[in-house]
Amino acid sequence: MTLLGVSDLTVAYGDKNAPAVLHEVSLEVQPGEILGVIGETGSGKTTLARTIVGLVPARSGRVEFNGVELSGLRNRALRDFRRRGELQLVFQDPLRALDPDVTAAESIAEPLDAAGVGVREERVERAAKALAAVGLDPSLGERVPGRLSGGQRQRVLLARALVTEPRLLICDEPVSALDAANRGHVLRLLLDLRDETGVAALVISHDLQSLSGFADRVAVLYQGRIVEHGPTRHVLDNPQHSYTQRLLAAAPRLRSLTGA
Numbered sequence: 313m314t315l316l317g318v319s320d321l322t323v324a325y326g327d328k329n330a331p332a333v334l335h336e337v338s339l340e341v342q343p344g345e346i347l348g349v350i351g352e353t354g355s356g357k358t359t360l361a362r363t364i365v366g367l368v369p370a371r372s373g374r375v376e377f378n379g380v381e382l383s384g385l386r387n388r389a390l391r392d393f394r395r396r397g398e399l400q401l402v403f404q405d406p407l408r409a410l411d412p413d414v415t416a417a418e419s420i421a422e423p424l425d426a427a428g429v430g431v432r433e434e435r436v437e438r439a440a441k442a443l444a445a446v447g448l449d450p451s452l453g454e455r456v457p458g459r460l461s462g463g464q465r466q467r468v469l470l471a472r473a474l475v476t477e478p479r480l481l482i483c484d485e486p487v488s489a490l491d492a493a494n495r496g497h498v499l500r501l502l503l504d505l506r507d508e509t510g511v512a513a514l515v516i517s518h519d520l521q522s523l524s525g526f527a528d529r530v531a532v533l534y535q536g537r538i539v540e541h542g543p544t545r546h547v548l549d550n551p552q553h554s555y556t557q558r559l560l561a562a563a564p565r566l567r568s569l570t571g572a
Contacts, residue, residue, distance in 0.1 A: 424475060
């Protein structure tokens, strides 16, 4: 069964006469798959992520997750789905997503509290386990975000998303604020988590180089439309749309994470 299915999704901000930000976007994510969505600033990538998780309403179209139509959920049904933590959004900016006055461990445990994991000891144990899963010493959980490096803060966001044991992560520009070394570490971490836990991921990026050798498939988003999609290597080796061709021409020499 397809894990995530987006069909003919159209989104606009404002009234019915406002121009659409997304135009009839369709894509799928299979269990255990990593799908990369590539596009320039303003192409609608973040709007797509927020619409999938229900933070932005769609003008038309459908979003289905594991056979459940999310676009039809309202009020309590939507809150109950979110609390289960099967679908998690990893926000782009850790400094804005993390409370500056709350320790990393407390931030990671918050989704468990919302999910009704009422025993404090269990929440603490699972937060420590999530930190270890993203390659951080659990002792760092006692620090507030300002006392963590940029790479550590990004891993804390991943740990907070993973603590509910989701089936799908939606990562909005997860490495855009990191240097080259930390960028590679975070992407390898996502690959390792997929291999170890089976979690699928939809990874949004403006950086085609980051997705090469990392995503199983890519979808190219241009002016709110999917203009090309397919297996990553096929799209990179044989781009059909002029925008994809321009992206490739402007990118540094593409390297896979394995050095191929």
